[in-house]
Structures are given as C-alpha cells and as structure tokens.
Amino acid sequence: MQYQPQAVRPNASHEYARPSPVEKLRDEICSNSELSFLMEAHDGLSARIAERAGFRGLWASGLSIASSLGFRDANEASWSQLVESVERIVDSTELPVLVDGDGGFGNFNNARLLARKLRQAGAAGASLEDSCFPKLNSLIGDRHPLADIDEFSGRLRAVKDVVSETFILVARIEALIAGHGLNEAIVRAHAYADAGADAILIHSRKSSADEVLSFASEWGNRLPVVIVPTTYYRTPVSAYRYARISTVVWANHSMRAAAAAMRHVCDSIAAQQSVASIESHIASLPEIFDLLRYDELAESEKRYLQPR
Template identity: 50%
Template sequence: MTTTGSRQLRWSATEAEASPGAKLRTLLSGPEPALLMGAHDGLSARIAAESGFSGLWASGFCISTALGVRDSDEASWTDLLGMIARVVEAAGLPVLVDGDTGYGNFNTARLFTAHAERIGAAGVCLEDKVFPKMNSFVGDAHVLAPIGEFCGKITACREALSNPDFMVVARVEALIAGAGMAEALRRAEAYRQAGADAIFIHSRQPTIKEIAEFAGKWEGRLPLVIAPTTYHSTPMAEFAELGISGVIWANQSMRAAVTAMRQTCRSLLTEGPEDVEPAIASLNEVFTLMGYQKLAADEERYAKLHSDWGNS
C-alpha cells in the first residue's frame, strides 16, 4: 500500500470516529439516558450547549413555529434544512433532526436525509405517518403509513448516506394513533429489520405506563428514544431503569420563548420598559453568548498585524 493510501485510511478512520453520527451513537450507548435538548434556531442551540447539554434535537414543530407556520408540513423541507444548518453550526453538538414523515415518498426522504448529512447533522428521525402529517398532540386523525412503505423509506435513507455512522431513527406512532401495543411492537421490529439504528417510541399519555410496557416487551433490540412531553414528571431514574437510551426535551425552549416574548410585549405596552429591563437578558449577556468579545479582539489583531502599510 502506498504512503498516500495509508495516510488516507488513517484520516478516514479519524474522521469517522469524530463524525457527528459517531458522537450521537456514543451518547445513546452510555450507561444513563442521553439528554437531547430541543433547538429551533442558532440562539436556542447556543443556549443549550452553554447550559451543558451534549446533544440536540432539531424539532420540526419548534422550527415550524419559529417560522410562523404550523407543524403540518406547512414549511418546506428546504426551509427546515436552512434553520437546521444554523442549529448545527451554532452549537457544535451532535444534532438529531426531526424529519417528520420524510416529506413524501422514499425519494424525498432519502434526499432530505442526504442533505441533513451534508450540513453536519448526526442523524434523522422519520415518523411512520402519512404525508402531510399533523402534530402528534393535536386531534386523533393520525393515519399510519403502510409498514412496507415505511421500511422502504428507511432502507432508501440508509443507502443514500456517505457515512455509516449517521443515524436513521424510526419513530413509531402506533400508540399516538390508537393502534395498540402489539402494532407498535410489530412496526418497531419491522423497522429494525429494515435498517433503523434506534426506535423513537412516542406516547402522549400523562404517565409512563405505555412506554414502560413497550420497553419491557422490546427487550433492548435497538436503542429506545422518548420525548416525555406529557409525562415529564417521571423521574430520570425510572427512564434509566427501563433501559431508555435517549430522552428528548423536544419543545421546552420554544415554549419558554413564547411565554417570555408574550410577557415582555404585554409589559412594554402596559407597564413600560422600567418593569421589563430587570427581567430580560442584558446586552452584555447576549454579546458574551455570541462571542462578540472575540470578534472585537480579532478586529484589533488584524488591524495591527499589517498596520505598517498604513491605510493607503
């Protein structure tokens, strides 16, 4: 083997070890459930990273909301990918992308997945409902895609990837749709056989009962990921006991932003800025978060570096 070839092989191995997908796989294989924080733009991604989260969930619901549209495929997948690229760049953390239903058939799903890989995401999660989808917490009209069709999407996405470490996560919506536990397990097993790297089992019950039953019957065949939006009071130790690999806090940042912005707007109109200013971030806090000090230092450095040439 040539020296150049040896260098190339070593570089490829190093790159694979450091890839976003490899980092996400490591997170999900830890002894405790990995905590993934929902992010919907570059700012929320930076705040999550600064707060100590090790991974992010790029939520379709939250990004759609930030774009001013509903989580019913009203935003195009190119709109979402633009924001996801900001999330990836801002945080420097592995990002699991909410790919909804894949925006159509196997072809749109694999195109979306390939684009997500190229912008530096760590994985894509696809849900097994028909396109266009409705947010899982709204209404009861949640139509599941045929199992074979969804398995085709998973396989197509796997084959479209450049790096095998990039994760394809299958989100099972059978419990949301009222199809029952047996159907949820049947679908999860089919998706495992089709090439899924993990199963996101979704429930909107107020307790962990459904998730616990599924986890017990699943028996660790693939990593399990959950989003405890409605059963958020469950202790983290209970998730660990069930063998949950990843816990997604999917929409709390966006909802917090809605509350804070609404309160600030109302207070400015009714009370004035004197009541608002003490309760909001100072400009210096924002400048520190965004790295303005480094920018100012770099500006001074580069100005001095070639100052002997003057301004002519």
C-alpha cells in the same frame, strides 16, 4: 439480537482525533450505557444556550422550528426551510444535532433527498416517523393515519442506502399515538430494525409513561429506545434508567419558554409604555454578546484588520 453499548473508537489515522458529530450522536444514543438527554433547539441562539447549559446533543424540533417561522406543525414549513434552520443550528454549536424530519416529506424519494441535504447541512442524524404526508402534530386531534409498514420500511432503507453509516437514522413509531396499541408498535419496531434503523423512538400522548415503559420491556433492548416525555413529564427519570431507555428528548421546551417570556414582555411594555419594569427580568445585552462570542470577533479584528 440486542445492541451492545460500545466505547467510541478513535480515528485510525490519529489516536486523539476529535470525534465527528455522527460519532458523538452515536455515542449518546447507541453506545452510551447511561441515560442521555437531547435538548430542543430551533435556531442558533437556542442551540448556543443549550450548549452553555451542558447538554451534549440537540434535537432540531419540527414543532419548534415551524412555530419560530410562524407555521403550524402540519408540514406547512417546507423541507428546504427545515434544512436552512438546521444549518443555522449546526453552525452555532459543537453539539451533534438529531433532526425531527417528520415522515420525510413524502415517499422514499423525498425522504432520501431530505436525509442527504440534512447531512450536507451538518446534521448528525434524523428521526423519521411512520406517518402519512402531510402529517399533523402528534398531540393534536385524532387524525393520525399510519403509513403501511412495508412502505415506511422502504423509506428507511432508501435513507440508509444514501447516507450509510455517516448518519444516524431513528425510526419513530406513531402506533400508540394512533391508538393501535402495544402489539402493533412492537411489530413495526421489528420491521424498522430490519430496515436498518439505528434506534427506535416510541411516542405516546398519555399523561403517564406506562405505554412507553411497557414497550421498552416488550422490546427487550434489540435497538436503543428514544422517548419524548412531553405529556408524561411527571415521571421521574429514574424510571427510564430502570427500563434501560437510551435517550430522553426534551422536545419543545426552549420554544415554549421563549414564547411565554416574549408574551409577558410585550404585554408589559404595551400596557406601561415603558421598559423600566422589565429590564431586570430579561437577558442583558452583555449576556447576548457573550453567548454569540463577540469577544472572538474583537480578537479576530486585531489579527486581521490591524496593520503589522
């Protein structure tokens, strides 16, 4: 059975009620006939910048959050540190947040605990991958053992039993990363759809999109397909629209841009012992104040601090 794009239904109690984060994310991934884009965020500032740029949803990247905390993307950051980072992202923006939850940090019990805590933090959904704990970033090395299909399906069912329809669950398939091929990816996708996943994220480390496009063709749109074109970034997005891909995740680009910019600035200041040459190349303080809405604080001070 193929999913059918649906229009967002208004809240029954109020025709013009604002959609919830879950409804917003569902509209982006599951109910939108147009190709959607989620932008990586790893803290409040990167979330606010992505919102200002016009994105309609965020990807709380496991790699980027771990990197910003000084950890490697190998489950070195704990699930509680992930939740704390997501809470700051959620508090900084009105956009729905889909969280990169790795494999759920353990078995079904760890996965459902993570989902419950992420929902409490305000996340709209999570992507769980069929990897074994501890995971290693998909683009590093050759150690990528896959979870047993039935065991991972149990993780998905446990999450859905806890969060029901109040949380979007994306099942991320690592079969192509592990070198198991298209047939294995399709078998896993069907099993995860039966376990209650709302969408399928198919991941590839190839430099072309051939693998994910073949998957989309074979999958036949049973559930929405999400992709992460980190390595096959040269593929035009028109190919994804033609293949009826649902959502593209730009998964780590704000963190990588920040790292490059900070390295350049630090090298320059250390070499020149001056900031004069770089001042015009970095964000001004008024821009930072504007991003973080210092104007709202000033207006609130007039309302709450000044006597009548």
